[in-house]
Amino acid sequence: MADLFYADLYYIEDDQNIALAVKEYLEPKNFHVTICATLAEARQRIKEKVPACVLLDWNMPDGRGDGLCQWIRSHWKDLPVIFLTVRGDSADIVAGFKSGADDYVVKPFEYEVLYSRLLAVLRRTGSAAERYLSCGGIVIDQNRHAVFCHSEEISLSAAEYQLLLYLMRNKGRTVTRTGILEQVWDVNGSYVNDNTLTVTMKRLRDKLSQPACLKTIRSVGYRMEDTI
Amino acid sequence: MADLFYADLYYIEDDQNIALAVKEYLEPKNFHVTICATLAEARQRIKEKVPACVLLDWNMPDGRGDGLCQWIRSHWKDLPVIFLTVRGDSADIVAGFKSGADDYVVKPFEYEVLYSRLLAVLRRTGSAAERYLSCGGIVIDQNRHAVFCHSEEISLSAAEYQLLLYLMRNKGRTVTRTGILEQVWDVNGSYVNDNTLTVTMKRLRDKLSQPACLKTIRSVGYRMEDTI
DNA sequence: ACGAAAATGACAGATCGGTGACATATGAAT
DNA sequence: ATTCATATGTCACCGATCTGTCATTTTCGT
Numbered sequence: 448m449a450d451l452f453y454a455d456l457y458y459i460e461d462d463q464n465i466a467l468a469v470k471e472y473l474e475p476k477n478f479h480v481t482i483c484a485t486l487a488e489a490r491q492r493i494k495e496k497v498p499a500c501v502l503l504d505w506n507m508p509d510g511r512g513d514g515l516c517q518w519i520r521s522h523w524k525d526l527p528v529i530f531l532t533v534r535g536d537s538a539d540i541v542a543g544f545k546s547g548a549d550d551y552v553v554k555p556f557e558y559e560v561l562y563s564r565l566l567a568v569l570r571r572t573g574s575a576a577e578r579y580l581s582c583g584g585i586v587i588d589q590n591r592h593a594v595f596c597h598s599e600e601i602s603l604s605a606a607e608y609q610l611l612l613y614l615m616r617n618k619g620r621t622v623t624r625t626g627i628l629e630q631v632w633d634v635n636g637s638y639v640n641d642n643t644l645t646v647t648m649k650r651l652r653d654k655l656s657q658p659a660c661l662k663t664i665r666s667v668g669y670r671m672e673d674t675i
Numbered sequence: 676m677a678d679l680f681y682a683d684l685y686y687i688e689d690d691q692n693i694a695l696a697v698k699e700y701l702e703p704k705n706f707h708v709t710i711c712a713t714l715a716e717a718r719q720r721i722k723e724k725v726p727a728c729v730l731l732d733w734n735m736p737d738g739r740g741d742g743l744c745q746w747i748r749s750h751w752k753d754l755p756v757i758f759l760t761v762r763g764d765s766a767d768i769v770a771g772f773k774s775g776a777d778d779y780v781v782k783p784f785e786y787e788v789l790y791s792r793l794l795a796v797l798r799r800t801g802s803a804a805e806r807y808l809s810c811g812g813i814v815i816d817q818n819r820h821a822v823f824c825h826s827e828e829i830s831l832s833a834a835e836y837q838l839l840l841y842l843m844r845n846k847g848r849t850v851t852r853t854g855i856l857e858q859v860w861d862v863n864g865s866y867v868n869d870n871t872l873t874v875t876m877k878r879l880r881d882k883l884s885q886p887a888c889l890k891t892i893r894s895v896g897y898r899m900e901d902t903i
Numbered sequence: 904a905c906g907a908a909a910a911t912g913a914c915a916g917a918t919c920g921g922t923g924a925c926a927t928a929t930g931a932a933t
Numbered sequence: 934a935t936t937c938a939t940a941t942g943t944c945a946c947c948g949a950t951c952t953g954t955c956a957t958t959t960t961c962g963t
Binding site for chain 2: 593
Binding site for chain 1: 950951952953954955960961962
């Protein structure tokens with residue numbers, strides 16, 4: 448029941464044993480842990496969907512963790528990052544924080560400590576899941592009122608933004624044309640031409656480079672969905 | 676030269692040697708450290724003036740640090756607390772975080788690590804307490820009420836200053852026109868013409884040489900942001 | 904292949920923020 | 934009190950962009 452989890456975590460770690468142990472510890476505590484075995488995979492996944500927090504190993508087969516942390520910080524300022532690594536020298540810790548980390552835990556660690564630190568970080572940053580909506584490479588940053596398509600910011604008009612927001616908030620569900628018209632345009636009265644929705648949808652699709660995750664359900668409405 | 680300091684810290688610690696050493700390390704880094712030798716004194720000082728952050732020892736002559744941390748958390752949700760203590764057991768760390776701490780540093784520690792963790796915590800907890808706010812070459816010195824544009828001081832009118840302050844305090848976030856009007860002009864009633872904001876914004880932009888970091892979000896409001 | 908639904912391109916009116924001008928308010932200097 | 938400079942709010946207007954609608958074409962399910 449994916450609905451039970453209240454926070455997505457990405458754990459970037461190449462040691463499968465450790466990664467699975469952490470995952471097994473955290474999942475009963477209502478976290479959904481996705482393990483990424485390379486930095487490239489992590490970048491890919493973050494662009495697809497922004498998690499509530501990132502747990503990050505320093506030494507990875509395809510590079511150093513601090514590089515990824517900087518990249519995260521430059522694109523998602525409020526996405527918290529916690530280093531989880533054997534590198535416990537002061538210089539490493541300082542470097543980790545300098546790259547933008549929110550916390551730094553040295554292996555080996557007690558699971559309870561990791562859990563406490565994770566909760567403390569999440570308490571401060573608020574639920575990132577509320578702030579960021581993501582689907583198939585499209586990300587809405589609700590605080591910033593900005594939309595990113597494959598980490599490139601694009602500018603939407605008010606109507607286009609409202610429409611996308613409604614679709615993303617109903618990700619995975621088919622929303623009816625009338626439902627959209629009522630929600631996005633007007634709750635009551637003042638009816639607009641039904642084609643207005645079609646046209647706004649076209650303008651939105653053009654700006655988003657015809658995303659594959661936005662499908663037309665003929666004679667019903669539309670649906671946004673992560674391509675699986 | 677109290678003017679140099681940009682953030683107040685209270686360090687609750689009964690060991691004068693350690694307290695002074697930390698103070699001497701942090702003050703050249705632009706922190707103003709006030710040492711409190713008892714929990715009672717700490718409560719007193721915090722009630723008088725809320726610092727940017729509290730550093731907290733666990734064992735104090737008149738009680739336990741976690742009690743103070745709980746008290747702080749119940750009254751000032753956003754005031755960050757960092758434990759600084761010899762008690763390094765997992766159970767202690769977990770208890771510290773449970774009482775509401777933002778970080779937990781075990782003695783003995785490297786000063787650089789403390790400094791890194793302090794900055795990480797301050798970065799998350801916002802800018803109201805900081806003396807200097809900066810964004811894209813623009814700096815506000817909240818103590819002196821002065822504004823610098825590329826290190827050159829410029830003079831703003833009262834309304835312009837208030838507007839800039841509001842934008843900078845919400846750096847990275849889109850603030851709505853109505854939100855600005857309520858905050859900068861009047862909390863209640865007495866509505867000013869909506870165009871007043873537009874005009875003040877223009878005057879501000881002119882004085883700041885049309886900064887790139889200040890963007891208009893059409894039909895929503897404005898956003899200040901460090902260029903990524 | 905047919906008909907309904909959706910996509911598309913074009914257009915005109917509406918909306919919104921930026922701009923210059925102006926008149927009044929404020930406050931300091933004389 | 935008078936003068937002067939600056940600050941502030943309002944207005945009218947412009948230009949860019951948005952937005953709703955139409956006519957037409959394309960797509961899709963049957």
